[in-house]
Amino acid sequence: MTSHVKNTLVTTAAIAGALAATTLFNTTTVKADTTSSAPVTTTTSATKDTAIASAQAKVNSASAAVVSAQAAYGSASTAASDAAAKTAAASASAAATSAATSSAVANAQAAADSAATAKSTADANLAKAQSNAAATSRAKFMTSADVVSAQSAVASASAKASDADSAVASAEAGQTVTANLMKSDDPTQASAAQQYFATKTAIVKLLPSGQVQITIPLTSGLKFLKEVSYNGVDATFTKTGDDSANITFTADPATSYTLAMTIDITSVMPFMHEKALLDVDTTIFNGLLAAKSDADAALTSAQAALSTAETNAATVAQVASNAASAVTAAAMVASDAAVVATSAATNLTSAQAANSTAQAALTSAQAAQSAADATLATAKANLDSANAALTSAQAELKSAQNIVVVTPASSAASSASSATSSATNSAASAATATSNVASSASTTTVTSAVVATPATTKKATSSTPASSTTAKTLPQTGNENQSALVALGLAILTLGIYPMMKRKHA
Numbered sequence: 209m210t211s212h213v214k215n216t217l218v219t220t221a222a223i224a225g226a227l228a229a230t231t232l233f234n235t236t237t238v239k240a241d242t243t244s245s246a247p248v249t250t251t252t253s254a255t256k257d258t259a260i261a262s263a264q265a266k267v268n269s270a271s272a273a274v275v276s277a278q279a280a281y282g283s284a285s286t287a288a289s290d291a292a293a294k295t296a297a298a299s300a301s302a303a304a305t306s307a308a309t310s311s312a313v314a315n316a317q318a319a320a321d322s323a324a325t326a327k328s329t330a331d332a333n334l335a336k337a338q339s340n341a342a343a344t345s346r347a348k349f350m351t352s353a354d355v356v357s358a359q360s361a362v363a364s365a366s367a368k369a370s371d372a373d374s375a376v377a378s379a380e381a382g383q384t385v386t387a388n389l390m391k392s393d394d395p396t397q398a399s400a401a402q403q404y405f406a407t408k409t410a411i412v413k414l415l416p417s418g419q420v421q422i423t424i425p426l427t428s429g430l431k432f433l434k435e436v437s438y439n440g441v442d443a444t445f446t447k448t449g450d451d452s453a454n455i456t457f458t459a460d461p462a463t464s465y466t467l468a469m470t471i472d473i474t475s476v477m478p479f480m481h482e483k484a485l486l487d488v489d490t491t492i493f494n495g496l497l498a499a500k501s502d503a504d505a506a507l508t509s510a511q512a513a514l515s516t517a518e519t520n521a522a523t524v525a526q527v528a529s530n531a532a533s534a535v536t537a538a539a540m541v542a543s544d545a546a547v548v549a550t551s552a553a554t555n556l557t558s559a560q561a562a563n564s565t566a567q568a569a570l571t572s573a574q575a576a577q578s579a580a581d582a583t584l585a586t587a588k589a590n591l592d593s594a595n596a597a598l599t600s601a602q603a604e605l606k607s608a609q610n611i612v613v614v615t616p617a618s619s620a621a622s623s624a625s626s627a628t629s630s631a632t633n634s635a636a637s638a639a640t641a642t643s644n645v646a647s648s649a650s651t652t653t654v655t656s657a658v659v660a661t662p663a664t665t666k667k668a669t670s671s672t673p674a675s676s677t678t679a680k681t682l683p684q685t686g687n688e689n690q691s692a693l694v695a696l697g698l699a700i701l702t703l704g705i706y707p708m709m710k711r712k713h714a
Contacts, residue, residue: 320556
């Protein structure tokens, strides 16, 4: 049983005792010598009994309403107390949660901001790394193209150098060309020595100096041809047979050469000296060495360019590789930053949600408390209204009990005896009602207040009226019974007060 229900039962018992005492006091016989200034109504016994019964019914109804309102007030008070406790708990929880979540929200917000900044920086670094990687990739492509171009140039230069080398090698090995010995003073006429050079050819070789070596095959007449010279330098005779030889001399490339010859034809004219014009074109070798030199230089240059291109390509390739690695690293950092930012945002949302939940719980508890307080206020108003109705009914009962009944003089003693009996019965009823209320309180079940109802006793009437005069007051009778009734009312009242006192000192 809750404290509020106990309070309700105790209060109900006290009210029942008070009602019983009040009833008992109100049902005592009016002294004959009363000097009350209140107006005294006179009527018949039946009318008074009817008024008392009606007023008593109103008192009983009002008492029941008071008990019901008191029970409702106790229940509303319990609900209001529980709601207040819940509100206090919710308020404390919200305060604690708010203190914790406020810090959590602030920390989560700071973490989210930091993570967002880190993510932004990581994204910027990633974009920069990607741009750099794209640039180095283009550079790598270009340097690769340069390498290909340089390789092509080397190939071309190498081919040219090879051709030049072949031409020089061929020229150095010697080539057979057409050659004629003509008279120096008449190049249209053959020289007398032409008959000894039957092949009419010459072998021309390119020398490293750029000059040419010219060899004239002497097919016969070796015994007659004694000397051959060019520009004062004797030619070299290399015998190839008993009467044949190769005559060789060195000169710059030209189209013809004037040779000085000495021929000994003893039978005709001994030691004839003659100048013969050797018609041979050796200019075909002009520029071969220069071309070879240029080709070799071009090849060397192309090879150097290729080497440079390959070096540049390797460097750019390494830069591109580093840039690609930087992109990978930046992507990982950006991904990690994104995960951290997402987690921080989730934590922030969670902290904010926890704070909102605590505030919502507090708002709900406050709303419940407001509703409980409103219900309590309504119950209090109903209780006050019921108490007012009970007070009014009690006043009406007292007024009805104060009605003076017109009785014959001869039956006064009988009336007093009846009044005493009625008061005794009323006291017994009040005691029983109070006992019932106390019993209900002890079983924790609130039913309804039982209010003592004074027993209605028919006044004895005489067959012979003593007088037609209306009595102003009733004769004074039953003083001893009145004292007993007062004591009984006080005892019943004590039954209601004692539990309250006991609970107070407990």
